[in-house]
Amino acid sequence: MRTVFNHTLFKSIMLFLFALFFFRIGSHIPVPFINKDVFHALFEQQQNGTLKLINIMGGGSLSRMSVFTLGVFPYVTASLIVFGLQLTSSKVKELGNTESGKIQLEQAKRFLTVGIVFVHAATISAVLQSQSLNGHAMTTVSGITFYVTTFLSLLAGTFIVVWLSTVLSFVGLGSGMSLIIMIGILSSLPSNIITISKMVESGSITIMSVVALVSLVIGSLVAVVYAENAVRRIPVVKPDPVSGTRNSFIELKANPVGFMPPIFAAICLSMPVSMLQMLGSNAPEFILNIKSFLSHGSYGYVTFYALLTIAFCFVMLRATVKPDQMAESMKAQGVVVRSIRSGIDTKKYLDRVTTSLTVVAAGYLIILCSIPEFINLYLGVPLYLGGTSILIMASTASEARRNAISMLESSQYGEIEKRIMND
Incomplete structure (x- = not known):
């Protein structure tokens, strides 16, 4: 225990708790000039599933219209735009190969973040000023x-959260962005549990519905833990200084794209769906038809959500898995896939395997994140902890656990080495 509390892991845990505390404070600081009672009442009336998801991942910031309302999502969207440019432009792609180019790309992300926050702030300001309740x-x-104060407040909040995520990335527990989103979800759990308890007491939902909800959450957790730790083993032959060669395996994650595709899909759907929800029943008929088609839990919503998730799965595959680099590295180390020639054949083989894994992963993500939509629709249970939230928490916690174990093992090896040197 002494090793844990004297080294990096203890500092990492303390910094994580500090980020949790700081995030909770920021999520309660409202944007200036908001009538909180009116906003909360209208939010409860008009929120849809996508707004619930964003609100949960923001630790309830959206329901309070706090300065952390947008969270890391503008920066994530900017990163996605820059990545898209890298895929389509050779000049932009070359920037990522040099340190100076990486700095330029990071600056571009931050400028894009400012622009995205401006668009969101303008939209939010216009919508809020058009709303009223009982006069x-x-x-x-x-x-x-109001436009200026809203923009500056949301911009400051976004960059504070991005800074927090950057700090968390350096502590070694995992991606700072993922940890920030998980912090938001964890922050929302107590209030959501209280809300469900009150609904049971008032008779709004039945005990059996809550049992079904708990069973769904537990089943989803088991599925996520299994899927996120599953690997595809590829048999290879490695050079061995004693016997010449030896049989081994390289492991590829069964879900190579992580949990970001459904989040990107939710972000892309959030703005049009939210705007349609805010228009009310006095909108033109064709707008009402679109609103009904894309309403939360409808077949139209789930269809678009699934298509966007599939698209982002393959975008993330291109971003995170590089079969050509893997093939070159294996060739340089003398590692050969059984029955496959080194070089271009290995690259094609790895490309086929990762593509197949991504197809299966896309199906798994769609099922996990879409089933709660229908459960909510037919059982009437408010799924505050839906498939996407469970996916984020389980995968991020698993990664943090692996990194924490790695830190402990590294510290133990360091202690053993010191004792050997002293002896």
């Missing part, structure tokens, strides 16, 4: 003053 306006001021 009470949602904002206490209007015009350019």
Whole structure:
């Protein structure tokens, strides 16, 4: 235990707890000039599943219209745009191969983040100023003053959260972005449990519905833990200094694209769906038809969500898995896939395997994230902890656990080495 509390792991845990505390404080600081009572009442009336998801991942920031409302999502969207440019432009792709180029790409992401926050702030400001409840306006001021204060507040909140995620990335527990999103989900759990308890007491939902919800959550957790730790073993032959060669395996994750594709899909659907929900029943008929088609839990919503998830799965595959680099590295080390020639044949083989894994992973992600939509629709149970949230928490926690174990083992090896040197 002394090793744990004297080294990196203890500092990492403390920093994680600090980020959790800081995030909770920020999620309760509201954007200026918001009538909180009116906003909360309208939010409860008009929120859809996508808004619930964003609200949960933001630790309830959206329901309070806090400065952390947008969280890391503008930066994530900017990163996705830059990655798309790298795929389509050879000049942009070359920038990622040099340190100076990486700095330029990072600056581009931050400028894009400012632009994305500006668009969101303008949209949010316009929508909020147009809303009222029983004659009470949602904002206490209007015009350019509200636009500017909303933009500056959301921009500051976004970059603070991005800074927090950057700090968390350096502590070694995993991706800072993933940890920030997990912190938001964990922050929302107590209030969501209380809400469900009150709904049971009032008779809004039955005990059996809650049992079904708990069973779904447990089943989803088991499925996610199994899927995220599953690997595809590829038999290879490695050079051996004693026997000449030896049989071994290289392991590829069964889900090579992680949990970001459904999040990207939710982000892409959030804006049009939210705007349609805000329009109310006085909109033109064709708008109402679109609103009904894309309503949360509908076949149209799930279809678009599934298609976007599939698309982002293959985008993430291109971003995270490089069969050509893997083939070159294996060739340089003398590692050969059984029955496959080195070089281009190995690259093609790895490309086929990773593509097949991605197809299966896309199906797994769609099922996991779409089933709660229908359960919510037919059972009437508010799935505050849906498939996407479970996926994020389980996979991020598993990665943090693996990294923590690695830190402990490294510390233990260091202690053993010191004792040997002293002896």
